Amino acid sequence: MNISIEYNIIIAYLIGLFLLYFLGWLLVVPKKFLLKIIINGIIGGLILLxxxxxxxxxxxxxxxxPVTALVAGFLGxxxxxxxxxLQYIA
Structure with a gap:
């Protein structure tokens, strides 16, 4: 029994899986990062208030x-x- 393996199909399948994983990662990670930025900005704004x-x-x-709120939110x-x-220097 001679089974012919076509490497082009296997490589295309692996590349497709990698691209699917990468696309899923692009859709999930920025939402978490954006949510973290928004929450930190709100907290920074409240602290400044x-x-x-x-x-x-x-x-x-x-x-x-937005800039001062994010600086206060990220750096605490x-x-x-x-x-x-910076206020007294400038």
Whole structure:
């Protein structure tokens, strides 16, 4: 019994599986990353709002925009300190 194996079909099948996996990965990972960015931005914005309310008496104000919210959300306390330092430098 001679079984003829066509390597082109096997290679095409493996490439198709790899592309299917890669496409699935592209559809799942960005959603998780985007959700993390949105949540961190919201948390950063809330922290900046609290700092602005508490810092009103000493003249501390940091503008709340998407960039500052994301910096505060991603970096946490060091990010807020960085924003305060940048405010006084610029």
């Amino acid at each position: 609290i700092i602005n309310l508490l810092g009103k008496s000493i003249g501390l104000y940091i503008a709340i925009n 306390i060091p990010g807020i300190i960085l924003l305060i330092i």
